[in-house]
Amino acid sequence: MTSEEISEVIRASPRSLLLTSLSLLVTVRLCLWIQRYLRLHSPPGPFPWPIVGNAAQLGCAPHLYFTRMAKKYGNVFQIKLGSRTVVVLNGDVIRTALIKKGADFAGRPDFTSFRVVSNGKSMAFGNYSEQWKAHRKVAQSTVRAFTTINMKTKKTLESHVVSEVRELLYLFLEKSAEKKYFEPRSYLIISIANVMSAVCFGKRYSYTDSEFRTIVGRNDQFTKTVGAGSIVDVMPWLQYFPNPIKSIFINFKKLNAEFYDFIQNKVSEHRKTIKSSIIRDMTDAFIFAMNRKLTGPLGVFLDKERICPMITDIFGASQDTLSTALQWIILILVRFPDVQARLREEVDKVVDRSRLPTIEDQSQLPYVMAFLHEVMRYTSFIPVTIPHATTNNTTIEGYHIPKGTVVFINQWSVNHDPGRWMNPEVFNPLRFLDASGALDKDLSSNVLIFSMGKRRCIGEELSKIKLFLYTSLLAHQCLFSADPESPPKMDFEYGLSLKPKNFKITVTHRDTMDLLDSSVEKLLDGVKTEDRAG
Numbered sequence: 001m002t003s004e005e006i007s008e009v010i011r012a013s014p015r016s017l018l019l020t021s022l023s024l025l026v027t028v029r030l031c032l033w034i035q036r037y038l039r040l041h042s043p044p045g046p047f048p049w050p051i052v053g054n055a056a057q058l059g060c061a062p063h064l065y066f067t068r069m070a071k072k073y074g075n076v077f078q079i080k081l082g083s084r085t086v087v088v089l090n091g092d093v094i095r096t097a098l099i100k101k102g103a104d105f106a107g108r109p110d111f112t113s114f115r116v117v118s119n120g121k122s123m124a125f126g127n128y129s130e131q132w133k134a135h136r137k138v139a140q141s142t143v144r145a146f147t148t149i150n151m152k153t154k155k156t157l158e159s160h161v162v163s164e165v166r167e168l169l170y171l172f173l174e175k176s177a178e179k180k181y182f183e184p185r186s187y188l189i190i191s192i193a194n195v196m197s198a199v200c201f202g203k204r205y206s207y208t209d210s211e212f213r214t215i216v217g218r219n220d221q222f223t224k225t226v227g228a229g230s231i232v233d234v235m236p237w238l239q240y241f242p243n244p245i246k247s248i249f250i251n252f253k254k255l256n257a258e259f260y261d262f263i264q265n266k267v268s269e270h271r272k273t274i275k276s277s278i279i280r281d282m283t284d285a286f287i288f289a290m291n292r293k294l295t296g297p298l299g300v301f302l303d304k305e306r307i308c309p310m311i312t313d314i315f316g317a318s319q320d321t322l323s324t325a326l327q328w329i330i331l332i333l334v335r336f337p338d339v340q341a342r343l344r345e346e347v348d349k350v351v352d353r354s355r356l357p358t359i360e361d362q363s364q365l366p367y368v369m370a371f372l373h374e375v376m377r378y379t380s381f382i383p384v385t386i387p388h389a390t391t392n393n394t395t396i397e398g399y400h401i402p403k404g405t406v407v408f409i410n411q412w413s414v415n416h417d418p419g420r421w422m423n424p425e426v427f428n429p430l431r432f433l434d435a436s437g438a439l440d441k442d443l444s445s446n447v448l449i450f451s452m453g454k455r456r457c458i459g460e461e462l463s464k465i466k467l468f469l470y471t472s473l474l475a476h477q478c479l480f481s482a483d484p485e486s487p488p489k490m491d492f493e494y495g496l497s498l499k500p501k502n503f504k505i506t507v508t509h510r511d512t513m514d515l516l517d518s519s520v521e522k523l524l525d526g527v528k529t530e531d532r533a534g
């Protein structure tokens, strides 16, 4: 380097140093500005305490806390649970998020408990992806094909319900004769699970089968851990030293493993006897549907490892939700005897005493349908959906929500919004009937309990048919009364589903069991004829 060149570098250095410093300053300022902008544009919310955040404020009914916070901060607010930021959506904004920005809000959080369900291969608790979409599509079409796709499958479903209502009623009459007042919960769970077992596995279980009772009798423990606000998911470090949360989580892992084993055994039994010429039930259908590549640009592979998780999702989701719904239905019938009388009146007017109510009667029984919608609205027994997560950086109501944020969808806030429902805290099925006494379909579609958008429940149609059949058959056949010593209360235990606390009833028959007995006999004859034809 010549002396001239050296002096040139010396002259240029302060200039380039200045330029570098300036651009560094601008970058830092820009980063700070973006950070501040995003912070300012984060949803508002209550002050979070160190370590626990707002966990202690949730109390024993987080959906009520969320509804109170929405009044204070608006329909979009955020809380901290442990170290996780959770955005809570309420009221009308739920539709915007789940429908207009469906893909952005369709994820599931990376929660510890979600990884336990079906060894982390669950569709219901799994994250949003192309493969997930394909698996959900198969699950949805298979459920439909075996339950609601046409009148034939609906009638088969009806026959399972009629058989189970008969078994249930025999048992109720026996328990009422034995001790007058009894707790119906465990029998309702078995009854509902048996209908789904017939559809999934082609088999029903006796009420005394201890394995089946254990497998389906622990829904409450499952839903307490996967519901919004479950502590182990937001403070995962609690798993690493002895404490009550750790014990609950160990129990959760055990019951998941046992449930999964039960399903795996069913699938293995099916594999041994499956024939390509006949699909006997939903398990056969999944065995045939999986382990192939879907056509289309992405060519998604349907993984056969997902057969058991898929059946676990469907069997698990259906029996927990529907047995909870049935518990609420019976509790409300004894709590409001005038509503029970009106149901009976309508069913008797449309269906005489010489036959049982059927699916075809549904359109003629608007009060039954109004009653069911009011049970779903009033109890909102899935108050907050399975937790969601954002799949991208996104916005809602002008607030910035980063990718991977946990999102709680407060369905309760929609069903109890005084701006939408007159006296939302009053149980009144008549609100769903129009001036001519028909079901107001616009209003009934406003009840939010099956969620909406990409994660909407795949069992909605099936659930509505099953609940209609159970309700109309029970109203036609028997009377329920409460124990006067312990009048029924609407108290519940919180979890993914709100379950009524145990209550006691007694059941009396309206006529005899003849009609149910002869109907089931006819159904069995029909099955034998079909078998011979097959």
Ligand code: HEM
Pocket: 123, 124, 125, 136, 139, 143, 313, 314, 315, 317, 318, 319, 321, 322, 325, 382, 384, 385, 386, 387, 409, 449, 450, 451, 452, 454, 455, 456, 457, 458, 459, 460, 462, 463
């Ligand atoms: C009254 C009865 C039922 C209610 C109230 C109900 C409600 C719900 C809700 C709120 C969700 C969560 C949606 C979300 O995260 O946004 C859900 C998911 C699900 N439900 Fe249901 N459900 C019922 C019955 C059923 C039945 C009978 C089945 C079985 C066919 C079923 C299968 C599922 C599955 C597989 C999912 C996961 C969907 C996904 O993550 O994409 N449910 N249900």
